[in-house]
Amino acid sequence: MAKTIKDLDLKGKKVLIRVDFNVPVKDGKITNDNRIVAALPTIRYVLEQKGKVILFSHLGRIKTEEDKLEKTLKPVAERLEELLGKEVKFIPETRGEDLEKAINKLKESEILLVENTRFEKGETKNDPQLGAYWASLGEIYINDAFGTAHREHASNVGIAKHLESAPGFLLEKEIKFIGGVVDNPQRPFVAILGGAKVSDKIGVIENLVDKADKILIGGGMMFTFLKALGKNIGKSLVEEDKIELAKALLEKCGDKLILPVDTVASKEFKNDTEFRTVSIDEISDDEMGLDIGIDTIQLFSKELEGAKTVVWNGPMGVFEMKNFAKGTIGVCEAIAALEGATTIIGGGDSAAAAMELGYGNKFTHISTGGGASLEYLEGKVLPGIDCLNK
Numbered sequence: 435m436a437k438t439i440k441d442l443d444l445k446g447k448k449v450l451i452r453v454d455f456n457v458p459v460k461d462g463k464i465t466n467d468n469r470i471v472a473a474l475p476t477i478r479y480v481l482e483q484k485g486k487v488i489l490f491s492h493l494g495r496i497k498t499e500e501d502k503l504e505k506t507l508k509p510v511a512e513r514l515e516e517l518l519g520k521e522v523k524f525i526p527e528t529r530g531e532d533l534e535k536a537i538n539k540l541k542e543s544e545i546l547l548v549e550n551t552r553f554e555k556g557e558t559k560n561d562p563q564l565g566a567y568w569a570s571l572g573e574i575y576i577n578d579a580f581g582t583a584h585r586e587h588a589s590n591v592g593i594a595k596h597l598e599s600a601p602g603f604l605l606e607k608e609i610k611f612i613g614g615v616v617d618n619p620q621r622p623f624v625a626i627l628g629g630a631k632v633s634d635k636i637g638v639i640e641n642l643v644d645k646a647d648k649i650l651i652g653g654g655m656m657f658t659f660l661k662a663l664g665k666n667i668g669k670s671l672v673e674e675d676k677i678e679l680a681k682a683l684l685e686k687c688g689d690k691l692i693l694p695v696d697t698v699a700s701k702e703f704k705n706d707t708e709f710r711t712v713s714i715d716e717i718s719d720d721e722m723g724l725d726i727g728i729d730t731i732q733l734f735s736k737e738l739e740g741a742k743t744v745v746w747n748g749p750m751g752v753f754e755m756k757n758f759a760k761g762t763i764g765v766c767e768a769i770a771a772l773e774g775a776t777t778i779i780g781g782g783d784s785a786a787a788a789m790e791l792g793y794g795n796k797f798t799h800i801s802t803g804g805g806a807s808l809e810y811l812e813g814k815v816l817p818g819i820d821c822l823n824k
Contacts, residue, residue, distance in 0.1 A: 437600045437823050444485035450572035452589050454579035455491035455510045464513050476578045476602035484542040490589045492552040511547045528554050551589045565592020578602025581803035583818030594821040611799040612810045620742035628653030629748030632676045637812035650692045650734050652726045652750035669722040696727030705755035724758040725751025731764035738768050747780035753787045762787050770796035780807035
């Protein structure tokens, strides 16, 4: 059995923890601290075990030197200090004498946050020297950043090559829920896939064909499937180069794949414009579908009845616009009403929608990683998980 954080002797040890503090910051203030809160159980556990905590995280993308001014982790250190109720030492360096001295001065149950790992160009390239240097700063490595587990970076794979390692509580939870769906779901198992592009979800659909009992398709991607069936989709979003692939998936999935029967259509892509709900056979040439309709919400709700495992990834419409959010709200409500089911949101826009709509606490698990959860649902090996305990 793989090692867990509870199998490690942490007392007095310098424990490097890769967390995901990639949070939205505006004018130096954090506007959503969910990812910081999600990391607290692992951080608190190591502190309770009298470990010396050294945190690593990235924040945003760094393309220019000016980006570094806006992407510092200093506001994160301040917010983490408030949440923990104890001092968080912040070192505005990613390497060097100041950082090394500060780490060596750490006492048991003290905590330090290193500056944004992406200030180092070698981070995203998994530079072996950088990974070895960061590993030299500690004695044990914990990865609790599922959001970057699909990336092979110096701060996850690079460090893990040199130290005894294990997943943190958050990463363990992601492995349990999303990995469980891929490997051994309770049945009936229903997958709901939305979002703009079929190309983003091809691997997921292909991997779930033999695992799911039903696959419900909504969002902008539904129109590529509808066009593959010969429907007139007007000005709706479509991936012309994926139509043949959509035909092949329809054939492969058979009656497992459920498409919408109606859509909320408009002539303009904006909220304050006229719109109507029409059958998918009645979309006019000058209209575009921007949400699933009420009949589709009812159809999807019917398909969800009795489900024991549900995975949802991708909104059902342009949920940022109030008039085209009803499909996403309807799906949220249908999943929330299920009793005795394991319900999982696979990160990204659908997770943001559920939280924004107030349904966050209605799901068994909301993934903290959009891209990582998609790749996990595809059945791919994630480097940030695979490297642990090796």
